[in-house]
Amino acid sequence: MAFRGHLSRRRLAVLLTLAVLLVTLAWLQATGSAALSGMSAQEMDWDEDGTLSRSDILRSVFSVVAERRTEGTRSCVEYRWRRSGEVIRLECRTTLADPQ
Structure with missing residues (x-):
């Protein structure tokens, strides 16, 4: 299959969408977003009204x-x-060291 030299509009849209998604995830990771901290969805009730x-x-x-x-x-x-x-919120955990 020969390379035509240009991308179709659909492929370009998919590539741009993936690029925006990756840049957004990199920004969220770099700024320390709580969504990427490993917390479960149930713990994200920030206004404490009992519902997410x-x-x-x-x-x-x-x-x-x-x-x-x-x-x-x-x-x-x-x-x-x-x-x-x-x-x-502050969540702390203490882990026991392995006896070696």
Whole structure:
């Protein structure tokens, strides 16, 4: 199959969509978005009304930042509002070291 030298409109649209998606995911990872922090969807109830809404999910993508810290055997994830820096939630876990 010979290369024609140009892409069809459909292929160009697919490539552009994939490029935008990859750039968006890279930006979210670089800025520490809470949506990519590994939390489950049930934990994304930021307004604490008991239900997970579309706005809660969008907040976890654009408005909430997750910062991970490890101190010895204790690892913590701190969730903050992106603009104000106010802490929303702090989750810490302690793991036991392997006896070797």
